[in-house]
Amino acid sequence: MNRKNFLKALGGVALSSTAINSLANSPKNESKMESTPKVVHKNEGKHLMVFGNLQIHKLDAADTNGRFTLIEGEGTPGFGVPPHVHEFEDEIFWILEGEMEFTVGEITSTLKAGDTIFLPRNIPHSFNVIGTKKSKCLMMITPAGLEGLFDIYSQQPEGPPDFEKLIEISAEYGIHFV
DSSP states (O other): HHHHHHHHHHHHHHHHHHHHHHHHHGGSSSSOOOOOOOOOOOSSSSSEHHHHHHEEEEEEEHOOOOOOOOEEEEEEEOEEEEEESSSOOEEEEEEEEEEEEEEETTEEEETTTTTTEEEEETTTTEEEEHHHHHHHEEEEEEEEOTTTHHHHHHSSSSSSHHHHHHHHHHHHHTTHHH
16 A cells, blocks of 8 residues: 555544544433423422522532523622633523623623623633613523532622632632633
8 A cells, every 4th residue: 555545544544533532422312211291380490599690500410411501690780700710611692681891811892682602611701791781681600500609609608708708619610810
């Protein structure tokens, strides 16, 4: 076999092996975990007050076999979360009401009702509720599990938060403030 034919054959093997690995690891071939359909009506779900802002947990890890969490969140003007990084989760925010400003990496964007933003894991991001009206958004977090951190946050005493304690608690969930 000459060099050219050998390289073609080798490329075909590499391509075949890549294609097989890709198919084997595709979501279509994940183990078939049974899910139960669930309808969550307006204002239904687990209600939490997190730093003075309402969160309604619509779907959590138990509902989605750990695939994602869906939270309806409200924010008062001026509320925000400082720059932080998620080790494990990607987030999607869909703004339903009001305005929010997001910084992802070096890019800052103002989002209004109907706008959506994707926040990939391992990229620093922050957000603030801007304007004079309360914001409302849907947050999809994948994979699920971060709802446990919001449960802990909701149990913090009223008043100014103990940032050192929050940094420590957040780190247990792979959240690091930068």
